Amino acid sequence: xxxxxxxxxxxxxxxxxxxxxxxxxxxxxxxxxxxxxxxxxxxxxxxxxxxxxxxxxxxxxxxxxxxxxxxxxxxxxxxxxxxxxxxxxxxxxxxxxxxxxxxxxxxxxxxxxxxxxxxxxxxxxxxxxxxxxxxxxxxxxxxxxxxxxxxxxxxxxxxxxxxxxxxxxxxxxxxxxxxxxxxxxxxxxxxxxxxxxxxxxxxxxxxxxxxxxxxxx
Amino acid sequence: xxxxxxxxxxxxxxxxxxxxxxxxxxxxxxxxxxxxxxxxxxxxxxxxxxxxxxxxxxxxxxxxxxxxxxxxxxxxxxxxxxxxxxxxxxxxxxxxxxxxxxxxxxxxxxxxxxxxxxxxxxxxxxxxxxxxxxxxxxxxxxxxxxxxxxxxxxxxxxxxxxxxxxxxxxxxxxxxxxxxxxxxxxxxxxxxxxxxxxxxxxxxxxxxxxxxxxxxx
Amino acid sequence: xxxxxxxxxxxxxxxxxxxxxxxxxxxxxxxxxxxxxxxxxxxxxxxxxxxxxxxxxxxxxxxxxxxxxxxxxxxxxxxxxxxxxxxxxxxxxxxxxxxxxxxxxxxxxxxxxxxxxxxxxxxxxxxxxxxxxxxxxxxxxxxxxxxxxxxxxxxxxxxxxxxxxxxxxxxxxxxxxxxxxxxxxxxxxxxxxxxxxxxxxxxxxxxxxxxxxxxxx
Numbered sequence: 250x251x252x253x254x255x256x257x258x259x260x261x262x263x264x265x266x267x268x269x270x271x272x273x274x275x276x277x278x279x280x281x282x283x284x285x286x287x288x289x290x291x292x293x294x295x296x297x298x299x300x301x302x303x304x305x306x307x308x309x310x311x312x313x314x315x316x317x318x319x320x321x322x323x324x325x326x327x328x329x330x331x332x333x334x335x336x337x338x339x340x341x342x343x344x345x346x347x348x349x350x351x352x353x354x355x356x357x358x359x360x361x362x363x364x365x366x367x368x369x370x371x372x373x374x375x376x377x378x379x380x381x382x383x384x385x386x387x388x389x390x391x392x393x394x395x396x397x398x399x400x401x402x403x404x405x406x407x408x409x410x411x412x413x414x415x416x417x418x419x420x421x422x423x424x425x426x427x428x429x430x431x432x433x434x435x436x437x438x439x440x441x442x443x444x445x446x447x448x449x450x451x452x453x454x455x456x457x458x459x460x461x462x463x464x465x466x
Numbered sequence: 467x468x469x470x471x472x473x474x475x476x477x478x479x480x481x482x483x484x485x486x487x488x489x490x491x492x493x494x495x496x497x498x499x500x501x502x503x504x505x506x507x508x509x510x511x512x513x514x515x516x517x518x519x520x521x522x523x524x525x526x527x528x529x530x531x532x533x534x535x536x537x538x539x540x541x542x543x544x545x546x547x548x549x550x551x552x553x554x555x556x557x558x559x560x561x562x563x564x565x566x567x568x569x570x571x572x573x574x575x576x577x578x579x580x581x582x583x584x585x586x587x588x589x590x591x592x593x594x595x596x597x598x599x600x601x602x603x604x605x606x607x608x609x610x611x612x613x614x615x616x617x618x619x620x621x622x623x624x625x626x627x628x629x630x631x632x633x634x635x636x637x638x639x640x641x642x643x644x645x646x647x648x649x650x651x652x653x654x655x656x657x658x659x660x661x662x663x664x665x666x667x668x669x670x671x672x673x674x675x676x677x678x679x680x681x682x683x
Numbered sequence: 684x685x686x687x688x689x690x691x692x693x694x695x696x697x698x699x700x701x702x703x704x705x706x707x708x709x710x711x712x713x714x715x716x717x718x719x720x721x722x723x724x725x726x727x728x729x730x731x732x733x734x735x736x737x738x739x740x741x742x743x744x745x746x747x748x749x750x751x752x753x754x755x756x757x758x759x760x761x762x763x764x765x766x767x768x769x770x771x772x773x774x775x776x777x778x779x780x781x782x783x784x785x786x787x788x789x790x791x792x793x794x795x796x797x798x799x800x801x802x803x804x805x806x807x808x809x810x811x812x813x814x815x816x817x818x819x820x821x822x823x824x825x826x827x828x829x830x831x832x833x834x835x836x837x838x839x840x841x842x843x844x845x846x847x848x849x850x851x852x853x854x855x856x857x858x859x860x861x862x863x864x865x866x867x868x869x870x871x872x873x874x875x876x877x878x879x880x881x882x883x884x885x886x887x888x889x890x891x892x893x894x895x896x897x898x899x900x
Contacts, residue, residue: 340622361618377878382885385892392890394614397828398853400890401795405774405883406875419615441623444594449622451599456609456617458602557839578835611831636832658840661811666839668816673826673834675819 261292267301294438298344305353332464334359338450344430363421371409378407386463478509511655515561522570549681551576555667561647580638588626595624603680695726701735728872732778739787766898768793772884778864797855805843812841820897
């Protein structure tokens with residue numbers, strides 16, 4: 250299943266898929282095309298979610314293993330999407346129905362806010378245990394969103410956080426009962442009203458300038 | 467009414483005024499002159515407050531509308547005052563008896579600590595809703611004082627925070643019952659004792675070097 | 684008493700000493716030699732602690748007073764140790780049985796986590812009261828680990844924090860009943876398992892690049 254875009258009134262809901270929703274080149278292209286639509290439509294908010302037990306497991310290591318020579322291009326594509334979501338000129342919420350691992354967790358962090366199902370799934374940076382280093386750009390993204398305490402607890406340990414613990418450390422902003430992630434995300438967006446894309450995009454670009462520049466270098 | 471300086475024992479109390487206390491050129495000059503006095507007097511602390519329902523509504527948009535050609539000079543004056551308060555070589559507390567909006571909220575943030583009346587007024591960054599961008603310097607000031615979570619909650623949304631909510635997000639450090647803002651601020655300063663101006667100014671300058679440099683560039 | 688290294692299973696426990704454990708040149712050399720051993724041994728974690736009522740009182744002002752001409756060399760040695768602990772390629776916990784002042788508090792901050800005895804000792808940055816400025820490098824270390832609120836509360840005030848208050852402000856991650864500091868620290872390390880030194884060292888180096896570079900400049 251490919252990422253699919255629907256609307257709840259004027260809020261765009263992007264379902265990343267029903268499987269692991271790893272960042273294959275096709276996945277990245279489909280998400281970018283949907284973001285083009287969201288901006289062109291003048292959506293008042295974006296919710297990304299998923300329909301299975303994974304929000305996203307991050308990098309498509311299988312594809313990467315088969316296309317090692319394209320690794321630099323691939324990293325550029327992934328970091329480009331993270332930079333785009335980080336500075337997206339509409340309010341954004343990631344609604345996690347389950348696991349968010351590695352680059353999948355970073356995609357969630359790139360949103361303005363995160364809601365996580367309380368009873369299923371882990372928020373996890375497994376890099377330290379699977380021997381994958383962080384690029385300075387990915388570290389800058391994480392540091393733009395998390396406290397030093399959360400970084401120590403999550404990034405340096407590889408620990409898996411369930412919803413309640415993820416909330417306690419500020420990895421997510423709210424938890425949700427099973428099946429209500431998108432509802433809770435919608436409730437977070439409702440009071441914000443419609444924002445001017447130019448102004449909100451400019452403000453995010455200024456506040457996240459360091460991470461954006463690193464991600465798009 | 468112009469800003470007026472009085473003392474509570476050795477603590478200077480600067481009343482910004484009884485109206486909206488916007489940053490007109492005269493207001494900025496008066497505040498700077500009072501800060502000169504505070505430093506020359508060897509005050510052991512500074513409390514800024516106000517006598518009406520506004521701490522400050524920030525930029526003087528009326529003056530700015532009438533003097534568009536002086537906008538660069540005006541921004542330099544405003545940012546200069548914020549930089550000065552940020553690195554003021556005496557302990558400082560903003561005691562908010564009511565609204566702090568936009569640059570008024572930033573002036574409060576530039577102090578070491580903030581106390582806000584619990585039952586009246588809002589702490590708010592309205593920029594995203596009134597289509598005003600942040601300069602990198604103002605963003606640096608906000609980032610020097612607030613968590614990423616607070617920035618998302620306040621700056622990206624334009625949301626109005628009452629005292630209790632402002633406290634919950636760390637926008638202010640304490641709340642106060644009506645009319646007790648200055649008392650609470652005084653109680654925060656009392657245990658600090660007298661600090662050496664040279665040392666405290668140096669420490670603030672080192673810790674806030676990024677924001678200070680941006681504000682005074 | 685010199686710093687002494689023992690093991691609890693595969694976790695290295697470095698006892699800094701039974702007195703004030705100030706950073707004399709001999710102390711710094713002994714700690715560095717023990718860290719060499721810890722890394723060579725493939726320890727799965729490092730706990731630093733002390734056997735008296737001080738974790739460490741920081742700089743050896745007496746030695747420094749007698750060797751003023753070597754102050755630049757001495758600062759380089761101290762900052763070098765802090766940089767090394769900050770990016771140590773094994774999980775690290777400082778277990779404080781008592782006072783951590785000034786550079787002693789900074790050594791504790793350089794660890795991944797901190798446990799402090801609840802009923803004895805203070806965590807304190809006395810610099811503002813004893814008229815000692817911060818170098819930009821030491822400020823960068825503190826800022827890499829503490830929130831803006833904690834910096835204001837601790838660094839700008841010189842306030843002494845007992846264990847519970849230190850925990851409340853995030854200066855330490857946990858408190859411990861008397862004599863259980865190392866046990867609690869061990870319990871924090873146990874779930875982490877063994878980390879690959881290359882990966883963990885790389886991740887810490889990327890996340891703390893700013894402070895590391897400043898400390899080793």
